Amino acid sequence: MSKILIVEDEEAIAELEKDYLELSGFEVEIEKKGDMGLKHALEGDIDLLILDLMLPEVDGFEICRQIRDKKDIPVIMVSAKKDDIDKIRGLGLGADDYMTKPFSPSELVARVKAHLARYERLIHTNMRVNDIVEIRGIKIDKTARRVWINGEEKNFTTKEFDLLTFLAENPNRVFTKEELFREIWDMESIGDIATVTVHIKKIREKVEFDTAKPQYIETIWGVGYRFKV
Numbered sequence: 001m002s003k004i005l006i007v008e009d010e011e012a013i014a015e016l017e018k019d020y021l022e023l024s025g026f027e028v029e030i031e032k033k034g035d036m037g038l039k040h041a042l043e044g045d046i047d048l049l050i051l052d053l054m055l056p057e058v059d060g061f062e063i064c065r066q067i068r069d070k071k072d073i074p075v076i077m078v079s080a081k082k083d084d085i086d087k088i089r090g091l092g093l094g095a096d097d098y099m100t101k102p103f104s105p106s107e108l109v110a111r112v113k114a115h116l117a118r119y120e121r122l123i124h125t126n127m128r129v130n131d132i133v134e135i136r137g138i139k140i141d142k143t144a145r146r147v148w149i150n151g152e153e154k155n156f157t158t159k160e161f162d163l164l165t166f167l168a169e170n171p172n173r174v175f176t177k178e179e180l181f182r183e184i185w186d187m188e189s190i191g192d193i194a195t196v197t198v199h200i201k202k203i204r205e206k207v208e209f210d211t212a213k214p215q216y217i218e219t220i221w222g223v224g225y226r227f228k229v
């Protein structure tokens with residue numbers, strides 16, 4: 001029997017989802033707070049996660065990010081706001097599905113079944129689900145270490161790939177050159193933060209339409225760089 005975890009702070013919604021899923025033969029548990037939900041999802045033996053976006057303590061964005069790093073289970077994100085759904089799609093956090101509340105419980109059950117069946121197939125055919133980061137026109141396949149810009153594959157050196165991936169996975173955050181150097185180049189390596197500038201320039205030449213007006217990696221003068229969503 002597949003086990004499903006619902007992380008949802010609105011009790012009535014969580015209970016309704018639980019009832020329908022149980023009627024369809026699933027085992028269902030509910031967590032109402034984000035921190036408890038994250039812990040349960042990481043440590044528990046669950047087959048699928050239904051994740052509300054706005055939660056007390058730790059929000060759905062952060063939970064999804066952490067689950068994606070550590071577990072290979074389907075994640076269905078739900079939110080009351082259509083705008084939020086569009087935003088999380090844009091962030092490419094890697095949820096498998098998105099639903100806007102209110103939705104019909106039978107629709108939820110249908111999607112749960114479909115995602116479990118898909119993962120089952122992938123496991124049976126012994127294929128791993130590649131870890132993909134997608135933001136607007138950029139698609140990064142972390143498993144295969146390949147990058148496509150508007151559908152066209154581009155070649156990146158190891159460090160360029162690592163730097164682009166790191167920035168894309170932490171969008172809208174400003175990193176100083178020192179922070180990026182520490183993150184991408186190991187502590188032993190000889191080099192200086194000018195290396196970061198050189199690599200950013202090379203990445204921009206591949207990803208930006210106009211390197212004078214970067215659409216992805218912005219320079220924050222006097223501070224560092226930020227991947228814009």
Ligand code: CA
Pocket residue numbers: 008009010052053054055
């Ligand atoms: Ca909520």
